[in-house]
Amino acid sequence: xxxxxxxxxxxxxxxxxxxxxxxxxxxxxxxxxxxxxxxxxxxxxxxxxxxxxxxxxxxxxxxxxxxxxxxxxxxxxxxxxxxxxxxxxxxxxxxxxxxxxxxxxxxxxxxxxxxxxxxxxxxxxxxxxxxxxxxxxxxxxxxxxxxxxxxxxxxxxxxxxxxxxxxxxxxxxxxxxxxxxxxxxxxxxxxxxxxxxxxxxxxxxxxxxxxxxxxxxxxxxxxxxxxxxxxxxxxxxxxxxxxxxxxxxxxxxxxxxxxxxxxxxxxxxxxxxxxxxxxxxxxxxxxxxxxxxxxxxxxxxxxxxxxxxxxxxxxxxxxxxxxxxxxxxxxxxxxxxxxxxxxxxxxxx
Numbered sequence: 491x492x493x494x495x496x497x498x499x500x501x502x503x504x505x506x507x508x509x510x511x512x513x514x515x516x517x518x519x520x521x522x523x524x525x526x527x528x529x530x531x532x533x534x535x536x537x538x539x540x541x542x543x544x545x546x547x548x549x550x551x552x553x554x555x556x557x558x559x560x561x562x563x564x565x566x567x568x569x570x571x572x573x574x575x576x577x578x579x580x581x582x583x584x585x586x587x588x589x590x591x592x593x594x595x596x597x598x599x600x601x602x603x604x605x606x607x608x609x610x611x612x613x614x615x616x617x618x619x620x621x622x623x624x625x626x627x628x629x630x631x632x633x634x635x636x637x638x639x640x641x642x643x644x645x646x647x648x649x650x651x652x653x654x655x656x657x658x659x660x661x662x663x664x665x666x667x668x669x670x671x672x673x674x675x676x677x678x679x680x681x682x683x684x685x686x687x688x689x690x691x692x693x694x695x696x697x698x699x700x701x702x703x704x705x706x707x708x709x710x711x712x713x714x715x716x717x718x719x720x721x722x723x724x725x726x727x728x729x730x731x732x733x734x735x736x737x738x739x740x741x742x743x744x745x746x747x748x749x750x751x752x753x754x755x756x757x758x759x760x761x762x763x764x765x766x767x768x769x770x771x772x773x774x775x776x777x778x779x780x781x782x783x784x785x786x787x788x789x790x791x792x793x794x795x796x797x798x799x800x801x802x803x804x805x806x807x808x809x810x811x812x813x814x815x816x817x818x819x820x821x822x823x824x825x826x827x828x829x830x831x832x833x834x835x836x837x838x839x
Contacts, residue, residue, distance in 0.1 A: 508536075527690040535690050550575060555588050563595045567602065567616065567677065570685050574602075574614040583609035600678040616681075624696060625686070625706050628679045632672055632713045633770045639668050639720040640766050640818075644759040646727070649752065659731060662724040672717035679710045705828050709773075712821045716766070719821075723814045730807050751805045754795050754812065761789045762815045769822045772829055781826040788823065792816045 494506040518524075518538050525537040551571035553562045555578040566574045576592060578584050584592070592612055596604050599616075606613040642665050645651040646658060686693050686703050693699065698706075727734050765788055772780050792812060799809045 525691070527694065537691070549573065552577065554579070555584060559588055560591050560595070563592070563599075563614075564677075567595075567599050568681055568684065570681055570688070572616050574616075576612045576614070578610050580610075584612070598674060598677075600674050625679055625682050625698070625703075628675050628682070629706060629709050629713070630774065632675050632679075632710060632717075633773065635668055635671050635675075636713055636716045636720065637763075637766055637770060639665050639717065640759075640763045643720060643723055644756075644763045647752075647755045647759045649756070658734070659728060662728055666721050666724045669717045669721045672714060676710050676714040679706065683707050708828055709825060712825050716818050716821050719814050719818050723811055726808075726811050726814070733805055733808060750798060751802055751808060754798065755808065758789070758791075758795070758812055758815045762818050765789075765819060765822050769825055772826065776829065778829060781829045785823050785826050788819050 494509075497505050497507075499505050522538065527535045527537065549571050550573045551566040551569070553559065553566065553574065553576045555576060556562075559576070563574060563576070578588070592604075596602050596614065601616045602614050603616075604612060605615045642661065646661055683703050683706055686696065686698060687700070693703075765784075768784055768787075771777075772784060795812055796809055799806045
C-alpha cells in the first residue's frame with residue numbers, strides 16, 4: 491500500500507507522485523497517457539492503457555488431467571480464462587473417462603468450444619461475448635426458462651388441461667431437462683459478472699455499476715434455485731406417481747367427489763406460475779413501485795392447506811409439493827426486494 495500527499499500546482503490543478511516501482515513495472519515512459527476511472531464508491535483507479543491491453547490478450551489456464559479434472563475445468567471457466575489447455579503425461583493419452591468428462595464440459599459451459607484435440611492435449615476456447623449475451627439478456631433467458639418449467643408443471647397438475655396423449659412421466663422428465671439450460675446459463679452469468687467486477691472499464695462499456703452487479707448475482711442465484719425446486723417438484727410427482735395419476739385421471743374425478751387435494755395442487759401451482767410471470771414483468775420493466783404491492787398479493791395459505799391434508803392422510807405425502815411451491819414464492823419475494831431504485835437502497839443503508 492502506498493500513501494502520497496496531494497500537491498497543488500496551479501489555480502485549478504492538483505497532483506500526486508506515482509509509486510516508482512509501479513511506473514517501472516508497468517513500463518510507463520515520460521509523456522505516457524494514463525487512464526483514470528471513478529468507481530461507484532468515489533475512489534479512483536489509475537490504469538496504463540498499453541499495459542492493460544497486454545493483459546487483455548487471451549489468458550491461458552493449463553490443467554494436468556487428474557482425479558479433479560472436472561472441478562479444475564469448472565474453476566478455470568468461472569475465473570474467466572479465455573483458453574483452457576488440458577494435458578496428460580500418459581503415453582497412452584487421455585483415458586476414456588477423461589475424454590468423457592472433457593466432452594461433457596464442452597456441452598456444459600456456454601461458449602466453450604474444443605478448438606484442438608490431440609492425443610495428449612485438448613484446448614478449449616471460450617467464445618461467448620458480452621455483445622451477444624450480456625448479463626441482462628442471460629437473466630432474461632433464465633427467467634423465461636423457469637417460467638416455462640412452472641407453466642408446464644401447472645398444466646400437468648390441471649386435470650382440465652389437454653394432455654395430447656403424452657405420458658405424464660415423459661412430460662416430467664422433459665421439464666427436468668430444461669433445468670440443464672438454466673444451469674448452463676447460470677454459469678455463464680457468474681463468469682461475466684466476475685469479469686465486470688475485475689475490470690472497471692468493462693463496467694463502463696456495459697453501463698453497469700458495482701451495485702447492479704451484486705443485484706444480478708443474487709437474481710441468478712435465486713432463479714437457479716427456482717429451477718432446482720421445479721426439478722424437485724417433478725421428482726416428487728414421479729415418486730408419488732400412483733397418487734398423482736389417480737388424481738389427474740379425469741374419468742376418476744368425474745365418477746368421484748371432487749378431490750380437494752387436487753384442487754389445492756392445481757390452485758397453488760397456478761398461483762406460483764402467475765406470481766413468477768408478474769415478477770418477471772416487474773424486473774423487465776423495472777417498475778419499482780409495483781414490487782412491494784405484488785409481494786402483498788402473493789398467496790399465504792400454506793398452513794390452511796397443510797391442515798386440510800391431515801384430513802386425507804393417504805395423500806399427505808403430496809404436501810411436500812406445496813412446500814416446494816411456497817419455497818419458490820419466498821424466492822420471488824427476495825427477487826422483488828432487489829427490484830428498487832438504487833438511491834432507495836443506498837438511503838436504507
